[in-house]
Amino acid sequence: MPTPSESLVAMRDAAPLVQCITNFVAMNFAANALLAAGAAPAMVHDPEESGEFAAVARAVTVNIGTLSPRWLAGMSEAVAVAQKAGTPWVLDPVACFATTLRREGTGKLLQMQPTIVRGNASEIMAIAGEDSSGQGVDAGDPVAAAEAGARKVAEASGSVVAVTGEVDYVTDGTRAVRIAGGSALMPRVTATGCSLTTVCGAYAAVVEPFDATVAALVHFAAAGELAADKAEGPGSFIPAFLDALAAVGPDTLNEDRVSVA
Amino acid sequence: MPTPSESLVAMRDAAPLVQCITNFVAMNFAANALLAAGAAPAMVHDPEESGEFAAVARAVTVNIGTLSPRWLAGMSEAVAVAQKAGTPWVLDPVACFATTLRREGTGKLLQMQPTIVRGNASEIMAIAGEDSSGQGVDAGDPVAAAEAGARKVAEASGSVVAVTGEVDYVTDGTRAVRIAGGSALMPRVTATGCSLTTVCGAYAAVVEPFDATVAALVHFAAAGELAADKAEGPGSFIPAFLDALAAVGPDTLNEDRVSVA
Amino acid sequence: MPTPSESLVAMRDAAPLVQCITNFVAMNFAANALLAAGAAPAMVHDPEESGEFAAVARAVTVNIGTLSPRWLAGMSEAVAVAQKAGTPWVLDPVACFATTLRREGTGKLLQMQPTIVRGNASEIMAIAGEDSSGQGVDAGDPVAAAEAGARKVAEASGSVVAVTGEVDYVTDGTRAVRIAGGSALMPRVTATGCSLTTVCGAYAAVVEPFDATVAALVHFAAAGELAADKAEGPGSFIPAFLDALAAVGPDTLNEDRVSVA
Numbered sequence: 001m002p003t004p005s006e007s008l009v010a011m012r013d014a015a016p017l018v019q020c021i022t023n024f025v026a027m028n029f030a031a032n033a034l035l036a037a038g039a040a041p042a043m044v045h046d047p048e049e050s051g052e053f054a055a056v057a058r059a060v061t062v063n064i065g066t067l068s069p070r071w072l073a074g075m076s077e078a079v080a081v082a083q084k085a086g087t088p089w090v091l092d093p094v095a096c097f098a099t100t101l102r103r104e105g106t107g108k109l110l111q112m113q114p115t116i117v118r119g120n121a122s123e124i125m126a127i128a129g130e131d132s133s134g135q136g137v138d139a140g141d142p143v144a145a146a147e148a149g150a151r152k153v154a155e156a157s158g159s160v161v162a163v164t165g166e167v168d169y170v171t172d173g174t175r176a177v178r179i180a181g182g183s184a185l186m187p188r189v190t191a192t193g194c195s196l197t198t199v200c201g202a203y204a205a206v207v208e209p210f211d212a213t214v215a216a217l218v219h220f221a222a223a224g225e226l227a228a229d230k231a232e233g234p235g236s237f238i239p240a241f242l243d244a245l246a247a248v249g250p251d252t253l254n255e256d257r258v259s260v261a
Numbered sequence: 262m263p264t265p266s267e268s269l270v271a272m273r274d275a276a277p278l279v280q281c282i283t284n285f286v287a288m289n290f291a292a293n294a295l296l297a298a299g300a301a302p303a304m305v306h307d308p309e310e311s312g313e314f315a316a317v318a319r320a321v322t323v324n325i326g327t328l329s330p331r332w333l334a335g336m337s338e339a340v341a342v343a344q345k346a347g348t349p350w351v352l353d354p355v356a357c358f359a360t361t362l363r364r365e366g367t368g369k370l371l372q373m374q375p376t377i378v379r380g381n382a383s384e385i386m387a388i389a390g391e392d393s394s395g396q397g398v399d400a401g402d403p404v405a406a407a408e409a410g411a412r413k414v415a416e417a418s419g420s421v422v423a424v425t426g427e428v429d430y431v432t433d434g435t436r437a438v439r440i441a442g443g444s445a446l447m448p449r450v451t452a453t454g455c456s457l458t459t460v461c462g463a464y465a466a467v468v469e470p471f472d473a474t475v476a477a478l479v480h481f482a483a484a485g486e487l488a489a490d491k492a493e494g495p496g497s498f499i500p501a502f503l504d505a506l507a508a509v510g511p512d513t514l515n516e517d518r519v520s521v522a
Numbered sequence: 523m524p525t526p527s528e529s530l531v532a533m534r535d536a537a538p539l540v541q542c543i544t545n546f547v548a549m550n551f552a553a554n555a556l557l558a559a560g561a562a563p564a565m566v567h568d569p570e571e572s573g574e575f576a577a578v579a580r581a582v583t584v585n586i587g588t589l590s591p592r593w594l595a596g597m598s599e600a601v602a603v604a605q606k607a608g609t610p611w612v613l614d615p616v617a618c619f620a621t622t623l624r625r626e627g628t629g630k631l632l633q634m635q636p637t638i639v640r641g642n643a644s645e646i647m648a649i650a651g652e653d654s655s656g657q658g659v660d661a662g663d664p665v666a667a668a669e670a671g672a673r674k675v676a677e678a679s680g681s682v683v684a685v686t687g688e689v690d691y692v693t694d695g696t697r698a699v700r701i702a703g704g705s706a707l708m709p710r711v712t713a714t715g716c717s718l719t720t721v722c723g724a725y726a727a728v729v730e731p732f733d734a735t736v737a738a739l740v741h742f743a744a745a746g747e748l749a750a751d752k753a754e755g756p757g758s759f760i761p762a763f764l765d766a767l768a769a770v771g772p773d774t775l776n777e778d779r780v781s782v783a
Contacts, residue, residue: 017658025288025304027547027588031712036756041712042617042658043547046590049621056620056657066288068307068331070590095303098317099310135305135317136278188507190292190302234297235503242757246710285551286565327549329568329592356564359578360571396578397539397564449768451553451563495558496764 003125005250007207007215011039016205018198019057021045023065023076023094026194029238030230033195036245037219039202046070046079050078055085058205061198062114063092064105065137072105081111088115088204091159092197095137097126110157115209117153118162118197121146128152139185143169147261151176160209162200164193168217170261172210176261179214181221183228185237192241196220199245214258219245222252265519266511268476273299277466279459280318282336283307284326284355285456292498294456297506298480298502300463305339307331312338316346319466322459323375324353324365326398333366340373349376349465349473352420354460356398357421358387371418376470378414379423379458382407389413398422404430412437421470423461425454429478430522433471437522440475442482444489446498453502457481459507475519480506481512527739527772529729534560537652538727540720541579543567543597545587545616548716551760555717558743558767561724566600567594571597577607580662583720585614586627587659592625596686601634610637610734612727614682614719615660619648632679637731639675640684640719643668650674660709665691669783673698682731684722686715690739691783694732698783701736703743705750707759714763718742719769736780741767744774 002010010097022030027043036042044053047070054060055191060082082089091114096106106127110117117127121141122134128149133140141163150161154173162168167181186192196216203212203219223244230244233239262270278301283291288304295302305314308331314319321343323336343350352375357367367388371378378388382402383395389410394401404426411422415434424430429440447453457477464473464480484505491505492498524532543553554561568576576582582604584597604611613636630650632639634667634707641662644656648720650671654664665687672683676695676750684689687700692702708714718738725734725741745766752766753759 005480023304024546025292028289028550029711030758031547032756035710035712040658040660042620043545043588044617044621045588046623048591049589049623052621052623065308066304066306069309095305099304099305099313101307101310101313136301138301188296190289190296231504233501233504233507234293235505235507238293238500238503239757239760242760243753243755244757246755246757280754284565285546286553289550291641325563330569330570356566359564360566360574362568362571362574365625397562399562449557451550492765494553494765494768496761496768498759499554511530 001205002211002242003255004215004218004253007203007211007252010206011203014206015040016058016202017042018080018201019044019053019060019196021050021078022063022194025065026191029128030192030195030198031217033245034198034202035200036242037202037255045074047073047077048075051081054078054081057087059201060087060089061104061201062109063094063194063197064102065094065194066104067101075109083112088209090114090116090118090197090201090213092194093119093123093127095121095222097132097134113157114159115204116160116200116213118164118200120193121163121165123151124161125149139165143167160213162213164196175210177258178261179217179221179257181257185228185231185234186224188234189237196210218253218257219248221257263358263468264516265476265479265514268464268472269480269511269514271407271467272464275300275467277319277463278303279462280305280314280321280339281459282311282339283324283455286326287452290452291456291459293503294410294461294506297503298460298463300395306335308334308338311335312342315339315342318348320462321348322357324369324458324461325363326355326455326457328362328366336370342402344373349470351375351377351379351438351458351462351465353455354380354384354388357384358393374418375420376465377474378423379425379461381454382424385414385424386410390462400426404428421474423474423478423483425457431474438475438519439476439522440482440518442518443485445491446492446495447485449495450498479511479514479518482518483509524729524733526737526740526775527735530772530775532728535723536728537562538580538724539564540723541566541575541582541600542720543572543600544716548713549585551713552717552720554764555767556720556724558764559721559724563688567596568589569595572596573603576603579609580582582609582611582725583723584625584631585616585716587616587716589623589627596763598629600653605634610731612636612638612640612719612723612726614716615641615645615649618645619656635679636681637726638682638722638735640686640722642683642689642715646675646683647671662689665689667670670685684735684739687719691768692735697732699736699780700783701739701743701779703779704746706727707753707756708746710756711759725772727732738777740775743779744770
């Protein structure tokens with residue numbers, strides 16, 4: 001079982017091609033986050049080509065942040081190919097509780113057994129069938145309130161489930177850990193969570209899903225702290241965070257941040 | 262009638278959920294601007310869900326910068342729900358003079374009585390039925406040339422109309438004020454106007470439309486000045502401006518910037 | 523034949539309206555790059571209006587980075603109008619080797635005789651009918667490997683062809699030059715190539731295609747060096763690069779960077 005440091009080295013050595021079907025808000029930031037982290041992003045979404053491209057991608061990540069029926073079709077095509085090829089895929093169920101399109105889309109994608117599901121507390125609680133207080137894209141609930149739901153989803157789906165927030169929680173239904181760190185500026189910058197989802201995909205291309213998720217979350221937590229030291233607000237945090245994603249090395253991603261839950 | 266400072270406090274206290282149907286260029290920057298200002302953005306556009314989401318949003322903002330028939334349908338769905346619920350909605354008629362799709366789309370949206378219309382001089386003149394010298398997305402006319410047109414549109418539609426530029430002009434057809442400030446770098450950064458439109462929505466969620474528009478414009482003018490002090494060009498202005506949107510407080514948003522027109 | 527410095531002065535004097543049909547990842551950054559460089563961007567893509575808008579644009583740029591059938595239709599409409607009007611248009615065949623949609627789309631667009639084609643080595647080799655090692659959006663081949671292919675494409679299509687990378691190569695099939703400079707951080711920031719394509723369009727609005735392409739590449743190379751001096755990583759490179767695109771003047775764009783190939 002690789003440490004986050006070892007996963008980082010493996011990921012950068014492979015520089016895996018990660019296909020992202022993400023939302024319009026996150027697309028540029030997520031591509032830059034993947035490049036900075038050490039992976040190779042490709043945003044390919046249309047159903048005419050998403051499945052064909054998924055055949056060469058090392059990981060597929062799907063995010064429903066700005067959903068439409070055609071994009072949902074593109075996601076399904078890519079995921080079907082990934083699933084058949086044994087390629088890991090990651091689901092980010094943005095505001096999955098908010099509309100019928102999102103609820104049904106998330107339900108359909110969950111049936112395709114994501115390798116990893118990453119969301120905020122309100123999203124994971126909604127998937128677990130619990131009442132959440134989320135309205136928009138921000139979490140309305142603390143991570144702790146979603147831990148039981150996360151275990152339930154992991155057991156039912158076989159996915160690794162990550163709930164991210166002030167202290168992150170990761171479980172595969174059997175094991176569970178918490179990851180501390182990051183910065184209070186992270187929820188004040190749009191698409192940090194969406195970008196983290198794509199970086200989970202980069203790690204899942206090279207190590208097992210649970211280790212991949214932990215490594216991605218540790219990578220983001222460490223980079224968030226570094227960036228917060230340089231930032232004067234949410235705006236200057238953005239370039240500083242991308243710098244930090246690139247700057248952190250194996251020495252920075254130590255296991256101290258990870259505790260068994 | 263609240264001062265801009267009082268409106269700022271009310272807006273940040275509420276952190277209102279603002280649904281934005283904006284263009285692809287502005288989406289990330291507008292979301293970050295709303296977060297920095299103190300609101301909660303949600304970009305939800307497709308006709309399959311935009312109306313459903315509008316029912317929980319505290320304000321809806323619509324921007325035709327990268328228009329298509331399907332997005333226009335999504336805008337109409339959201340606006341219809343907002344209108345019925347008495348939720349404020351803001352129209353940004355980007356380059357509304359440039360093509361038939363934009364002219365007709367803007368005409369259709371104007372019939373749905375926007376709470377606030379924010380545009381540059383060329384756009385407001387075009388809506389008022391006057392000849393403008395706009396071609397692309399930039400204003401080809403000075404704000405002063407659009408003031409009469411703005412009053413005409415406000416009287417006809419019942420909307421508060423804001424013409425933004427070097428000195429902004431806001432009118433509800435009866436009252437009118439001018440707002441000075443900002444920075445010459447603002448028109449050199451794409452989507453600053455589009456972002457301002459979304460922030461008008463955030464304020465309109467908590468105070469009356471005229472006061473909301475004035476507060477949003479004062480907020481942007483103050484932040485623009487702060488950011489210009491730190492920026493070395495249009496690129497470094499971007500993070501500095503987001504920092505400044507977050508940094509300005511009630512003390513900064515004084516009424517000195519506002520003069521009766 | 524204008525020097526890059528002379529082309530820069532001419533471009534900034536004209537501040538040409540450049541219609542960009544580009545990908546979702548690049549849209550914000552490309553608009554900011556055009557503004558910083560001195561041009562006026564307009565992102566207008568839908569087939570309902572792209573042709574109508576192309577009639578007033580001084581250049582049209584087309585980029586297949588996040589392709590779909592409807593966007594391809596929008597590109598074709600705009601290009602048909604540009605071609606008929608003698609307006610220059612630029613093609614950026616992002617990952618054109620990767621899927622059937624891209625291969626066929628690129629083939630269709632190439633038949634409409636782009637004024638300029640700008641791509642990385644793998645993309646230009648694919649267009650020339652050669653085997654490339656590209657998989658995603660990044661080049662898998664060095665520029666040198668694509669020079670013969672670039673000449674072949676230029677001869678067959680009448681286009682100026684630019685292969686960009688560590689040392690750029692530009693040819694019209696008869697003449698050929700290489701352009702050195704830039705920064706190793708440029709390929710680590712998404713959409714730098716896509717933005718360069720749009721800036722080629724800005725220059726092509728005012729000078730001949732070969733000179734325009736050379737000037738745009740020299741502009742980017744000079745700005746890349748300036749920005750690298752200020753950047754601490756790929757994140758801080760982004761605002762620094764936009765600052766630098768605006769800061770470089772005729773003195774900076776000397777011909778020393780250009781050598782006959």
